[in-house]
Amino acid sequence: MKITCQTADLLKGVNIVSKAVPTKTTMAILECILIDASSGEIKLTANDMEIGIETIVEGSILERGIIALDAKKFSEIVRKLPKNEVTIETDSTFKTSITCEKAKFDIIGKSGEDFSYIPNPNRNQPIIISQFTLREIISKTIFSVADNENNKMMTGELLEIRNNKLKVVALDGHRVSIRNVDLKNETNDVKVVVPKKTLNEIIKIIDGGVDDIVNIFVTENHIIFEFDQTTVVSRIIEGEYFKIEQMLSADYETKIKINKKEFFDCIDRATILVNEGQKMPIIVNTSENTMSISISSFIGSMNESIDIVKEGKDVMIGFNPKFVMDALRAIDDEEISLYMLNAKSPCFIKADDGSYIYIVLPVNFNNPGAN
Structure with a gap:
């Protein structure tokens, strides 16, 4: 040669x-x-x-x-x-x-x-999506995929197409990240779980914009991504993904509109008092049109108030600050909406147009070390 x-x-x-x-x-x-x-x-x-x-x-x-x-x-x-x-x-x-x-x-x-050549299964109808959109929806959900392999399904993301809408879901038992996108081309319904490793590598490789296309093919055992001059073939995770529809239809008694950056910065300041590896919750407490965020650790304590627009009941609830910050970091909106039922139920951060849903489970704030 x-x-x-x-x-x-x-x-x-x-x-x-x-x-x-x-x-x-x-x-x-x-x-x-x-x-x-x-x-x-x-x-x-x-x-x-x-x-x-x-x-x-x-x-x-x-x-x-x-x-x-x-x-x-x-x-x-x-x-x-x-x-x-x-x-x-x-x-x-x-x-x-x-x-x-x-x-x-x-x-x-x-x-x-x-050399062991990569599989070359027969292609069916492609799922056509822009490189920019694919990179966006993966990078803004993949942080919720579980790192350990105690439950194989949690180590991948669900890619589901129904009625020409693509839904991407990631969860780890403490939080759920969902992104929804309308597909421009007619596409068959598909439901497949793709390993986190594969998706991580995909978003590192693709660097195109909204006019650059990725063709995705799903076969019985593999998913194939074709773009530019590159082909990525990955095994899929076999089995039935978690049924999250019942969780998504949960009621709420409190709706809060809040400035995303103010909320993020407040939590970020609070985590100064938490050493790496510690699991200290932030405590969110609403009253009238104010939200107070507090944290208490062995180092000290912090309390800060933010102006909000609240509908419904006051609520006091505890969260893992990292999980909330991960979700906020993935949202581009200037103002966000939080939906809560009570201190024992998940908090929903949802877009009005349904393009994203982030769910964070609460933690017991009576025991700061609890997760």
Whole structure:
């Protein structure tokens, strides 16, 4: 194999596929990036058997072939090459030369034939969405996905399409994040749970705007994202996702309109008195058109009042401040609406147009260390 390409193009491709190189594996071949120049395109591929990423690099193929190179060393070499044309050449013993200007590296690769190619299931009707919208709805919900694997379903996000509306749901047992978006193209109904890792990598890779498209295909065992010159194939999480419809239809006895930035900044100030790792709740107490936010820890205490517009009953309720701040950080609206029933029921932060719902469960503020 012999190919040439620009350092910047090669580096971009390497950075994209490196996200699918496993950090730990018993299969040495999976620690490699595959360079496939056997069929008229220069394709880079990495695969950890859960997620596979393939991208096309612009360049010239002088001699067709295929090689697998150690991902870590190959990435380091490409990253430090001069910004000029790179030549990659291999021989029959898998010895690979990487040359750019006066720099030349010789490394030993592995047979590309031994590489585990990413699955290529049959495509059905695509879900078409802009790169900007996909990145927005994932980044503004994914913080609610559980990190531990005690419940596999909580380690992914639900992507559900019904009546041409896409709903994205993430939850971890203490909070729920929901984003709703209208799709412009006619799309079949779909319900699939996608691993957090896959979605995290997707939002790192896609950098396009509202006019740049992602085609999403859902098959029996996989979800496929195609955009620009890149394909990401991931296993889905099998099983039935949590039924949240009953929670979403909950009644409320208190509705509060509040300035989002004032609310966020107040909570942020309160957390100064909480050491990292401690679980001290903020206590929200409404009276007339004022909300007081207080916190008490071993370091000290803090109390601050914010003007609000309140409908219904006064309420006193405790929250994990991080969960509330995560939700507020994901909302762009200047003014937000909170809906509460009582001190034992969840708080809803909902958009009037239904585009987002954030639900935060209360904590017992009689015991500051409780979660």
